[in-house]
Amino acid sequence: MARHIIDHGGNMKISKLLSSLVSIALFVSIAGCQNVDEKTAHADFDAFMEQEFIDTVESDYLTYKTLIDDPEQYDINVEEIEVNLGERLDPENYEDLMSEPNESYEEFKSFDYDSLSEEQKDVYDAYAYMMEIDEALCDKKFWYYTPYFESMSGLHYQLPTLFADWQVDNEQEVQEMILLVEDVLDYVNGAIEYTKKQEEMGLLMIDIDEVLNYCQNIIDTAQDSAVLSAMKETIQSLGLSNETDYIAQLEDAFYNSFIPAYENIIAMLNEFSQSAQNNEQGLASFENGKEYFEILIKQNTGLDKDPLEIKEMMEDAYQDHILSLQVYAYSNPDAVNSFIQGTMPETGFNSYEEILEFAKQNLVNDFPEVNDLEYEIKDVNEQIASDTGVAAYFKVPTLDGNEKKQLRVNPKGSDISSIDTYMTVCHEGFPGHMYQYGYMYENVSSNLIKGLAQFNAYTEGYAVYAQYEALDYLTDIDPNLLTLYAENEQASYCAIVAADIGIHYEGYTLEQFTDYMSQSGFALDEDSAKALYAQLQANPAVFEPYYVGNEVIQDLKESAQEKLGEDFTDKGFNQAILECGNMPFEVVQRHVDSYALGNVQA
Numbered sequence: 196m197a198r199h200i201i202d203h204g205g206n207m208k209i210s211k212l213l214s215s216l217v218s219i220a221l222f223v224s225i226a227g228c229q230n231v232d233e234k235t236a237h238a239d240f241d242a243f244m245e246q247e248f249i250d251t252v253e254s255d256y257l258t259y260k261t262l263i264d265d266p267e268q269y270d271i272n273v274e275e276i277e278v279n280l281g282e283r284l285d286p287e288n289y290e291d292l293m294s295e296p297n298e299s300y301e302e303f304k305s306f307d308y309d310s311l312s313e314e315q316k317d318v319y320d321a322y323a324y325m326m327e328i329d330e331a332l333c334d335k336k337f338w339y340y341t342p343y344f345e346s347m348s349g350l351h352y353q354l355p356t357l358f359a360d361w362q363v364d365n366e367q368e369v370q371e372m373i374l375l376v377e378d379v380l381d382y383v384n385g386a387i388e389y390t391k392k393q394e395e396m397g398l399l400m401i402d403i404d405e406v407l408n409y410c411q412n413i414i415d416t417a418q419d420s421a422v423l424s425a426m427k428e429t430i431q432s433l434g435l436s437n438e439t440d441y442i443a444q445l446e447d448a449f450y451n452s453f454i455p456a457y458e459n460i461i462a463m464l465n466e467f468s469q470s471a472q473n474n475e476q477g478l479a480s481f482e483n484g485k486e487y488f489e490i491l492i493k494q495n496t497g498l499d500k501d502p503l504e505i506k507e508m509m510e511d512a513y514q515d516h517i518l519s520l521q522v523y524a525y526s527n528p529d530a531v532n533s534f535i536q537g538t539m540p541e542t543g544f545n546s547y548e549e550i551l552e553f554a555k556q557n558l559v560n561d562f563p564e565v566n567d568l569e570y571e572i573k574d575v576n577e578q579i580a581s582d583t584g585v586a587a588y589f590k591v592p593t594l595d596g597n598e599k600k601q602l603r604v605n606p607k608g609s610d611i612s613s614i615d616t617y618m619t620v621c622h623e624g625f626p627g628h629m630y631q632y633g634y635m636y637e638n639v640s641s642n643l644i645k646g647l648a649q650f651n652a653y654t655e656g657y658a659v660y661a662q663y664e665a666l667d668y669l670t671d672i673d674p675n676l677l678t679l680y681a682e683n684e685q686a687s688y689c690a691i692v693a694a695d696i697g698i699h700y701e702g703y704t705l706e707q708f709t710d711y712m713s714q715s716g717f718a719l720d721e722d723s724a725k726a727l728y729a730q731l732q733a734n735p736a737v738f739e740p741y742y743v744g745n746e747v748i749q750d751l752k753e754s755a756q757e758k759l760g761e762d763f764t765d766k767g768f769n770q771a772i773l774e775c776g777n778m779p780f781e782v783v784q785r786h787v788d789s790y791a792l793g794n795v796q797a
Contacts, residue, residue: 236310244318248642255281262646264596278371279378284385286392293333300326317775317782318641321648324779331490336483339393343386346405347734350386351460359425359576369430369441376448383456387463398481400474402733407464413457421576423449478735479702488699488735495736496743497652497779502700505743509689512746516686527675534679540672541612547572547604550617554625557668561765562626565633571599574606586619589628594646600629621665627658639776648777656744688742690715699735747780748772751787758791
């Protein structure tokens with residue numbers, strides 16, 4: 196998963212309440228005009244989108260720090276930016292914001308689509324897609340449906356990574372970091388108030404034990420906190436004369452704000468465990484849960500399809516992967532035996548850097564050139580790595596900075612030579628996210644698309660696609676065995692995504708879920724079934740961006756291959772899916788169609 200400092204999906208209006216979770220804030224617009232000449236229309240549209248970007252960055256400190264090194268380059272007024280974690284999450288503030296009319300969307304609609312350039316039409320379609328989701332989620336019947344403590348990506352989970360990753364370059368930024376830590380208690384208390392209101396309305400859906408265990412570990416390790424140690428180290432790296440004073444202030448903020456915030460989360464969860472109305476089935480059990488899930492599916496797949504259409508799509512893809520497995524199993528019995536016995540060969544790599552360099556050297560044959568692929572590898576804080584089990588992740592760089600691209604890796608990762616580790620590094624590094632963002636930053640002009648658009652099915656779907664493409668580079672390993680590995684894994688996730696839709700849209704109980712997985716060839720024991728059901732139930736649509744996105748890209752590739760035959764090239768196709776940037780798939784489809792049509796006509 197590509198890691199922004201801010202990393203969570205959400206709608207644009209709600210996002211001002213989710214500044215530590217969401218990259219997109221409420222947009223404030225400037226007027227556009229219809230019935231003007233084409234040149235003026237282009238200039239007005241570009242000005243509108245650039246002002247949207249500026250206003251968004253100025254509205255939220257975390258977004259600013261995530262995206263920008265030099266604010267003057269973008270005419271950003273830093274005096275307008277308040278140093279905090281964002282809008283409070285308490286019900287009163289939430290309801291006020293949700294009730295505000297979305298004037299920006301109305302201004303946006305005044306632009307004449309036909310008068311725009313092709314690149315501007317891409318941006319228009321992406322913006323319209325996001326705003327339609329925003330408008331739908333702001334409907335009062337969906338108030339309090341959004342959870343803040345999802346077990347896999349909730350506020351409690353993201354704060355430690357936020358601060359452990361936080362970098363400071365000067366004394367002012369040290370002061371700002373301390374202010375952020377001081378703000379944690381008030382910010383989290385707002386989220387707690389919201390969640391209690393959610394429970395009162397019968398809309399609580401949380402894996403209490405999972406979140407409780409995570410938060411308790413934060414408390415238990417407070418005196419030897421890896422998060423605090425990481426922040427101290429970043430202060431010490433500056434060599435300030437008053438370093439001791441700042442570290443004392445940081446410790447005071449940590450023990451009087453950060454830790455009490457987690458104590459309050461634990462108190463809330465303990466209260467819930469005694470008497471809360473906690474939904475332990477899917478969203479379908481809520482009055483408007485199926486409609487809400489329809490919006491989540493659109494948001495998390497980048498497709499204008501309903502959940503049952505996505506489920507059918509993934510079931511068809513599952514059957515295709517199973518058929519491929521059967522074909523390879525029939526013709527390659529030795530590979531099958533090795534695969535079944537779990538004796539997958541090792542790659543021979545001894546470090547994360549070896550994997551990255553190997554993939555970097557090989558991708559030039561299949562992917563378009565990117566000038567800046569300089570990188571550095573940094574360890575994930577050990578305590579955080581232990582808590583999350585993450586092998587590696589990519590830290591998205593600022594839009595205008597000169598810093599090298601960063602791959603954060605688990606220092607406890609002992610199985611460097613496994614195919615699983617190779618796949619993870621290719622997903623996060625080359626030719627995955629690290630390459631993807633390098634290409635986008637060099638070739639996409641819209642700051643809004645590069646920095647604020649969140650079509651996770653595009654970004655994550657591409658990275659999954661890229662990791663499977665990178666298996667072809669492992670020429671010293673039996674390709675039949677690698678194919679079995681890839682087809683089996685993709686089949687598994689197709690079934691999981693389909694089951695997720697079953698839980699949240701069709702109301703699958705644990706028993707129905709277990710039966711569905713069994714019919715799909717996955718005989719889960721009781722404990723495994725309960726664990727997977729609980730993970731999907733508490734994190735709706737969490738796997739869709741990765742594996743629906745991958746299947747869409749694979750389908751686009753197959754279609755292009757059929758149209759072009761011998762004229763098809765991997766490099767040409769990959770450029771087509773990369774050149775538009777972070778977009779819904781209808782836009783990506785246009786670029787692939789243009790690639791295929793252009794080559795057919797040629």
